[in-house]
Amino acid sequence: MNTNTINTEQTAIIEEVKQGYFGEFGGMFVPPVLEPKLLKLAEVFDELKEKKEFIKEFYYYLNQYVGRPSPLYYAQRLSDYVGSKIYLKREDLNHTGAHKINNTIGQILVAKYMGAKEIIAETGAGQHGVATATVAALFGMKCKIFMGKKDAERQQLNAYRIKLLGSEFITTDQGTATLKDAVDAALGYYIENPDSFYILGSAVGPHPYPSMVRFFQSVIGTEARKQILEQENRLPDSIFACVGGGSNAIGLYSGFIDDKNVKIYSAEGGGDGLIPGRTASTLVMGKPMVFQGTYSYCMSDDDGNPIDTYSIAAGLDYPGVGPEHAFLKESNRAEYHCVTDKEAIEAFKLLSSLEGIIPAIESSHAIALAMKLLKNKNEVSIINLSGRGDKDVDRNMI
Numbered sequence: 001m002n003t004n005t006i007n008t009e010q011t012a013i014i015e016e017v018k019q020g021y022f023g024e025f026g027g028m029f030v031p032p033v034l035e036p037k038l039l040k041l042a043e044v045f046d047e048l049k050e051k052k053e054f055i056k057e058f059y060y061y062l063n064q065y066v067g068r069p070s071p072l073y074y075a076q077r078l079s080d081y082v083g084s085k086i087y088l089k090r091e092d093l094n095h096t097g098a099h100k101i102n103n104t105i106g107q108i109l110v111a112k113y114m115g116a117k118e119i120i121a122e123t124g125a126g127q128h129g130v131a132t133a134t135v136a137a138l139f140g141m142k143c144k145i146f147m148g149k150k151d152a153e154r155q156q157l158n159a160y161r162i163k164l165l166g167s168e169f170i171t172t173d174q175g176t177a178t179l180k181d182a183v184d185a186a187l188g189y190y191i192e193n194p195d196s197f198y199i200l201g202s203a204v205g206p207h208p209y210p211s212m213v214r215f216f217q218s219v220i221g222t223e224a225r226k227q228i229l230e231q232e233n234r235l236p237d238s239i240f241a242c243v244g245g246g247s248n249a250i251g252l253y254s255g256f257i258d259d260k261n262v263k264i265y266s267a268e269g270g271g272d273g274l275i276p277g278r279t280a281s282t283l284v285m286g287k288p289m290v291f292q293g294t295y296s297y298c299m300s301d302d303d304g305n306p307i308d309t310y311s312i313a314a315g316l317d318y319p320g321v322g323p324e325h326a327f328l329k330e331s332n333r334a335e336y337h338c339v340t341d342k343e344a345i346e347a348f349k350l351l352s353s354l355e356g357i358i359p360a361i362e363s364s365h366a367i368a369l370a371m372k373l374l375k376n377k378n379e380v381s382i383i384n385l386s387g388r389g390d391k392d393v394d395r396n397m398i
């Protein structure tokens, strides 16, 4: 089912839901069949996040299963090379190799509490698919993962892992066969199968997902703040993250948003540069509109229809972006930059050879931006290393 139609269907707006807005962005723009499900989810999540037992269980799995806290590693050779003091928040060291597992642990606990019988999820780079298939195995739940065919081909290792973990793996060849189409396929299934529980992988989509994903990923920012204060005895001058939908970024930023002196820099998947159809730099080139259940920025044509995007990084190759990022951009609290494939590949190679750390191609965008903006600045800075690059090594980038 093609759910593009629901994205722009203004009649389905739930006007009264003021919760879930970041400034003017956010909300719950869904067809009537999804309204009660999402309102129930919002209600349950609001209750659970205040419950000590729930938080204790969440942290139990983060510590014992994911391996948190992740280190804040001082990257000496990268720092010398760039001319600033750079720390890497090592989300790549989490079980399954990226930040996505923080969110899937949280959401599967919500699903368990709600008595869900089946889990579904979309995936782009495959990291969220792997993280969801992992927690479904951990809790013995049936699971379906939707992935665009193009992404399944360029992230074969993760496609294999999802199947090995026991999930049903469903590819779609709709549209550009990338993340947007995987979200459409998962949303379509969700609408038709009301008993399923949708574990959404980024801080996007209708309320309560942007708030819920932020909550579960905020562990990154909470840890990083404590760690930098321990190691440097001060806050950083700047922080960096890559932005696809925006979950690893909002997780890190949440620890520093109120510290007005900490500059926030975001790297979008710039593809070939700012050319329509050849980039996924949504907050640089897109416009505000309703897309996949939320009012945020989206890459669109003059008639307001979403357009194709392109980035070498499957996890950044998405025309939308989380509503809180739209708000952070418009309020000038965070900057958003277009980082091209070429720049990301350079950073991918550089971090590997300088530090012995192979970053995910998504995370390499954040490293590339930091290398550019921190050159000889002598700043103290944190880059979120959102994932590891095993999934990208067979892509002939050297």
Ligand SMILES: Cc1ncc(COP(=O)(O)O)c(C=O)c1O
Pocket (backbone or CB within 6 Å): 098, 099, 124, 125, 126, 127, 128, 201, 202, 203, 242, 243, 244, 245, 246, 247, 248, 249, 314, 315, 316, 360, 362, 363, 386, 387, 388
């Ligand atoms: C390693 C990694 N980093 C970043 C992203 C982008 O997602 P988000 O912007 O939600 O953090 C992905 C998405 O798959 C990813 O796998």
